[in-house]
Amino acid sequence: MNCRFGIAMLIATLLSVSNLSAQSMEGDTIDYFNMSLEDLMNMEIVAVSKKAESSFDAPLSSSIITKDEIINSGATTIEEAFRLVPGFIVREESNGNYDIHIRGNDNIPSGNFAFFTENSMSLIMVDGRKVFNNMNGGTFWETLPVSLTDVERIEVIRGASTALYGPNAVNGVVNIITKKAQDKSISVDGNLMVGSAATTIGDFAINNSFSENKLKTRISANYEKRERFTTDYYNWVDGTYGPYTNLIDYMSSDPTNPGGNKPLQPNHPTYKNPELAKDKYGVNAWLHYQASKKVDFSASAGIQNSSAQTVFMEGSRTPLTTRESESFYFNSQSNIHGLSLQFSGNFGTQDIYVGSGTTSKYDYNNIDAILEYDWTLGDLTVRPGLSYQRIAYDDSDYLPNADSKNGYINGEAILSNFAYYLRGDYQASEKLRLIAALRMDHYNKPEDNYFTYQLIGTYKPNDNNLFRASYSKANRGPVIVDFYTNYEEGSPANGQFIQYLGNDHMELSTSNVIELGYRGQLTKQLQVDLEAFYSVTENFSTFEPTILGSPTHTENPLPYLHLAFNYQNAPVIAKQTGLTASVFYAPSTKLQFKAFGTVQKTALEDLAIKETPMLIDPGNLVFMDPTYELVDQTHKQTPSFYGGMTANYRPVEKLNVFVGLNYYSKQTYTHDYAYSQYHYISKEYSIPGYTGSGVAELEANTTVNAKVSYKVYKNSSVFVNARNLFNSNKRQFGFADEMGGLYLVGVNINL
Incomplete structure (x- = not known):
């Protein structure tokens, strides 16, 4: 898809589609900073109940980030803005590229071949439109077409x-x-x-209002380009960092003779621009028509193009690889007397591992349709709904030839899901509220039905205190690689024939969660929020090898190695216990403080650890099926404590000073295959000077950010902005870049 085609589609969609509700408040007329604490507690939130309600009364653990809070904080991307939210782990991989997790449970089993760093257990939406990556799960944040200037607020x-x-x-x-x-x-x-590390970030939007403010339009464009703080890459083989020309493929190299391995040549396509961290642009347009209080129609559409160097755990030479995407989306919604209809789609092309030697490029299209109705009977509100989703990925146009098995899926792969659900909200008394949500999903992969539910109760003894409890069952959706992987490399003629295969019998990851919470306004200046949670999650995906034949295979001796990697459900069960606390203190209209932190433990039961890898004798090319030991251990990739503090000070109307810090405790990252292969061989063969690879120990990390802005005309301001103020060079994510200070100057325009 080229830029001209995307722009043409954008214009055509805006001319032809007449419905989508942006679910947005009349934001530009509100100064959140000058609101009282009581007003802030009663801001409207939609995400929790799919209807507007007071944020203080919200029955689940939730937060709102307002546009003013984002602007004051100096956040340079939407991803970075989540550092303002309790319960979020936000770690920078390269300049402007982030790994984001809610509460953790990330990369289980640790560093397994099936896993990417993007969080596949959280759902990200833009105006209710899902932006989930269905190839392998998670969110490719650089592909969001919108930017910070487009954001009214973020609900969590x-x-x-x-x-x-x-x-x-x-x-x-x-x-x-x-x-x-x-x-x-x-x-x-x-x-x-603009600022250090050749960073340029720009956004601009023009808004119009017609027909006595009933018809509104908005068009925006954004651009972002950054360089990395370093040009080095992690080398799996020796565990050091250096230029990409020193990288060696750990899957095909011989660690007993590292000098005999062939390094990458200059100008390799994966590293055609080793300095680049991110290069992206987006164009968006919105149309909203408010026919009456109970009838509104809206539409939006946009394009994006992006390239990013970010951690991709499947990189067999190094985890930091290049990903490219271009896409077009549309989103529409109608609200008519309680009936809500949403129809959205996303179409594009991605190459998730540029220059990998495999056909990692594909076209995709996602279509979503949702129909819901609000029905009120006295103190009971019932919201039934239907949804349908169809997802198609196809790499056919990028294969070397029609018979090739060089791509991940080698053809078209389709996922579909039809669901019906019901939510009931009953105000049992002035103080007691009871909520139940039930949902049945029918999937084509796996060909099965999944029933999920959520039971919630809140008790509000007075206007300043709210207690809440919930019990929920949830599941992850299917992804393409789990079911459709169909890739081959090598051949019997050259001595090695390897297959990578999906599994129609995979079960979806499920989680059962208990939560208890308290929200209270202790004084006119002080609000606290506590949430305790316990979850049990199982049926994680893993990618394991089986030797089907080899010269030394006892049951099937072959003159070549025949190896198959299969997706399957891991036996591991993750049990997570945690507590999140947040405090908001506003001693005056000039000063606000926030502090929040999460302490958690993720216990893994029956985690399969490789005792021996496949290649056990590199000199004689002797292979065997890996052997495993089931162990119980604490998951160390999710930090045991993470949180932050912010202070926002406005001494005079035109001057604003913001300081924030984020902290997380030490972590350990282990890449299963690189670690098991090299540590076993180095131990068995006593390789002199060989230190092994595949483990990254990250120290506890504190990042301090600051922004000072001054209004020069109405609501327009100039500012200086420092991200990582003290230039800490600690790595924030395993095998990723050392971070550096990012120092910027700029201007915000609001006219």
Whole structure:
């Protein structure tokens, strides 16, 4: 898809589609900073119940990030803004590229071949449109077409929400709600910042309001380009960092003779620009028509193009690889007297591992349709709904030839899901509220039905205190690689024939979650929020090898190695226990403090650890099936403590000073295959000076950010912005880049 085609589709969609509700407030007329604590507690939130309600009364663990809070904080991307939210783990991999997890449960089993760093257990939406990556799960954040200037607010639910939002809402839900035009004929807003590491970030939007403010339009464009703080890459073979020309493939190399391995040549396509961290742009347009209080129609569409160097755990030479994407989306929604209809789609092309030597490029299209109705009977509100999703991925156009098995799926792969669900909300008394949500999903892969539910109760003894409890069951949705992988390399003629295969009998990951919470306004200046959670998650995906034949195979001796990797469900069960606390203190209208932290433990039961890898005698090329030991241990990749603090000070109307810090405790990253292969061989063969690879020990990390801004005209301001103020060079994610300070100057425009 080229840029001209995308722009043409954007214009055509806006001319032909007349429905989507942006679910957004009249944001540009509200100054959240000057609101009282009581007003802030009663801001409207939609995500928790799919209807507007007071954020204080929200029955689940939830948060709102307002656009003013994001602007004040100096966050340079939507991803970085999640550092303002309790319960989020936000780790930077390279300049501007982040790994984001809600509460953890990330990369289980640790570093397995099936896993990518993107969080496949959380659902991200833009105006209710799902932006989940269905190839392998998770969110490719650089592919979001919208930017910070487009954001009105971000609503967050921590904890299982599949019964309300569908599959993948296991650890939580994020809904990025975009702006709509103000109640004036024309307005503009934007942001431009430039700084170190060749960083340029720009956003601009123009808004119009017509027909007595009933019809509103908005068009925006954004651009972002950054360089890495280093040009080195992690080398699996020796565990050091260096130029990409020193990298060696750990899967095909001989660690007993590392000098005999062939390094990469200069100008390799994966590393054609080793300095680049991110290069992206997006164009978006919105149309909203408010016919009456109970009838509104909206539409949006956009394009994006992006390239990013980010950690990709399947890289057999190094985890940091290049990913490229271009896509077009549309989103529409109608609200008519309680009936809500949403129809959205996303179409594009991605190459998830540029230059890998495999056909990792594919076309995809996702279509979603949702129909819901709000029906109120006295103190009972019932919300039935239907949804349908069809997802298609196809790499046929990029294969070397029609008979090739060089691609991940080698043809078209389709996932579909039809669901029906019901949510009941009953105000049993002035103090007691009871909520139940039930959902049944029918999948084509696996060909099975999954029933999920959510039971919630809140008790509000007075206006300043709320107690809540919930019990939920949630599941992750299917992804393409689990069921459709169909890749081959080598051949019997050259001595090695390897297959990578999906599995029609995979079960979806499921989680059962118990939560208890308390929210209270202790004084006029002080609010606290506590949430305790316990979850049991099972049926994680893993990717394991089986030797079907070899020269030394006892049951099937062959003159060549025949090896098959298969997706399957791991026996491991993750039991997570945690507590999140947050405090909001506003001693005056000039000063606000926030502090939040999560302490958690993720215990893994029956984790399969390789005692021996496949290659046990490299000199004689002797292979055997790996042997495993089931162990119980604490998952060390999720930090045991993470949190942050912010202070926002406005001494005079025009001057704003923000300081924030984020902290997480030490972590250990282990890449299963690189570790088991080299540590076994180095131990058995006593390789002199060989230190092994595949393990990254990360120290506890504190990142301090600051921004000072000054209004020069109305709501437009100039600013200086420091991310990682003290230039800490600690790595924030395993096998990723050393971080550096990012220092920027810029201007915010709001006219």
